[in-house]
Amino acid sequence: MSSAVVVSSENLDEKQQSVSTPVVHAVEKKVNLLGMSRAELEKFFEDLGEKKFRAGQVMKWIHQYFVTDFAEMSNISGKLREKLEKICEIKAPDVVHRNYSKDGTRKWVFRVGDGEGSLVETVLIPAEDKTGARKTLCISSQVGCALDCSFCSTGKQGFQRDLTPAEIIGQLWMANYSYMEEVPVAERERTVTNVVMMGMGEPLLNYDAVLSSMQLMLDDFAYGMSKRRVTLSTSGVVPKIDQLAQDIDVALAISLHAPNDELRNELVPINKKYPLQQLIAACQRYLAKDGNESSRRHVTIEYVMLDGVNDKPEHAQQLLKLLKNLPSKINLIPFNPFPHAPYGRSSRNRIIAFQKTLSDAGFVCTIRQTRGDDIDAACGQLVGQVADRTRRAEQWKKKVAQQQEILRTQG
Numbered sequence: 001m002s003s004a005v006v007v008s009s010e011n012l013d014e015k016q017q018s019v020s021t022p023v024v025h026a027v028e029k030k031v032n033l034l035g036m037s038r039a040e041l042e043k044f045f046e047d048l049g050e051k052k053f054r055a056g057q058v059m060k061w062i063h064q065y066f067v068t069d070f071a072e073m074s075n076i077s078g079k080l081r082e083k084l085e086k087i088c089e090i091k092a093p094d095v096v097h098r099n100y101s102k103d104g105t106r107k108w109v110f111r112v113g114d115g116e117g118s119l120v121e122t123v124l125i126p127a128e129d130k131t132g133a134r135k136t137l138c139i140s141s142q143v144g145c146a147l148d149c150s151f152c153s154t155g156k157q158g159f160q161r162d163l164t165p166a167e168i169i170g171q172l173w174m175a176n177y178s179y180m181e182e183v184p185v186a187e188r189e190r191t192v193t194n195v196v197m198m199g200m201g202e203p204l205l206n207y208d209a210v211l212s213s214m215q216l217m218l219d220d221f222a223y224g225m226s227k228r229r230v231t232l233s234t235s236g237v238v239p240k241i242d243q244l245a246q247d248i249d250v251a252l253a254i255s256l257h258a259p260n261d262e263l264r265n266e267l268v269p270i271n272k273k274y275p276l277q278q279l280i281a282a283c284q285r286y287l288a289k290d291g292n293e294s295s296r297r298h299v300t301i302e303y304v305m306l307d308g309v310n311d312k313p314e315h316a317q318q319l320l321k322l323l324k325n326l327p328s329k330i331n332l333i334p335f336n337p338f339p340h341a342p343y344g345r346s347s348r349n350r351i352i353a354f355q356k357t358l359s360d361a362g363f364v365c366t367i368r369q370t371r372g373d374d375i376d377a378a379c380g381q382l383v384g385q386v387a388d389r390t391r392r393a394e395q396w397k398k399k400v401a402q403q404q405e406i407l408r409t410q411g
């Protein structure tokens with residue numbers, strides 16, 4: 001990123017050149033510092049002829065005090081601030097729509113990219129827990145998703161593009177800032193306590209940008225979040241789970257949704273490439289990496305409850321067998337319907353019976369509360385009014401209509 005900075009030593013005599021810092025010209029497209037990891041920022045300052053520790057100072061202003069104006073960075077010299085103003089900026093994606101629900105849920109729709117751009121969504125869900133008030137932010141990693149799970153409205157949108165680190169961390173920045181806008185800079189604090197990479201997109205298919213964003217989440221000069229409070233959710237990109245194990249220590253959630261390959265192939269098509277046995281083995285390797293010292297004492301298993309599809313007693317029994325040797329907590333997610341969805345939500349009784357089978361066998365099994373319904377912010381509804389650029393949704397609606405027509409004429 002720092003390549004956009006124009007640095008030259010023209011107009012300096014020979015003696016000056018050997019001791020002075022480079023001359024910096026204003027540039028047309030400014031470098032956005034928001035998404036830079038500590039290592040990238042250190043390099044950026046070194047390239048400018050500045051000391052590395054400036055990176056930490058600037059990171060604190062950006063990610064802990066939510067300052068976007070270099071003039072407010074009081075521990076940076078006037079000269080350096082001027083230099084920075086010429087060539088860089090601190091810019092979160094534009095908010096095109098925001099909605100704050102009565103239950104405390106907040107939702108933002110961001111525009112990313114140039115011109116008309118694309119829209120992505122971010123949701124903040126508050127909850128009380130043992131340690132006090134928890135605020136969990138559900139972050140998107142891509143515009144749309146290529147994986148086309150049959151119950152997911154993001155999948156129906158098709159894949160449009162990866163988000164950049166600035167667009168990913170910008171969601172966290174904006175959520176924190178939304179609580180601090182009116183607070184004087186010196187008194188500002190970080191409000192979001194937990195992050196889940198469970199918004200739009202498959203985070204492991206935008207690996208580098210997601211990794212550097214999560215590094216910022218954990219970095220003490222940025223958000224300083226506990227590694228147990230940052231969770232990456234994946235539908236099961238097995239080789240990337242192994243890479244993640246090497247690169248960072250965060251909590252892992254798996255979108256399982258089916259206890260056998262036949263059903264999972266239908267619901268989560270990436271299962272055809274990485275079937276259940278391979279996925280469970282990758283989870284076991286992930287947990288084995290750093291033992292009890294890390295965030296990796298268990299994986300979270302997400303299981304969306306689809307009426308009559310994956311919610312029967314035999315499915316619960318199969319799930320018990322599948323997870324026998326994997327330390328896991330199971331989260332049952334009542335299906336959130338969307339227009340033309342081919343599924344219904346399992347009944348409350350069905351979900352409770354399913355939960356009982358798993359709890360009786362010793363698993364911690366929770367039922368996700370549906371929150372933020374009044375602002376269309378519940379899981380799997382993240383694409384509400386987001387534009388469809390790939391026509392997958394259109395083709396899919398056509399297919400559903402054709403099938404309905406066949407059924408009607410046959411019946």
Ligand code: SAH
Pocket residue numbers: 151152153197198199200201202203233234235254255302304333334335336337338379380381
């Ligand atoms: N691609 C990643 C992360 C984003 S999906 C993954 O699949 O894990 C976040 C979670 O929401 C996943 O568990 C997904 O399966 C679930 N989800 C998607 N559509 C849903 C719907 N309509 N109702 C309930 N949960 C849904």
Ligand code: SF4
Pocket residue numbers: 145146147148149152153154155156199200201202235255
């Ligand atoms: Fe993509 Fe996850 Fe939705 Fe599947 S559930 S289509 S992987 S976002």
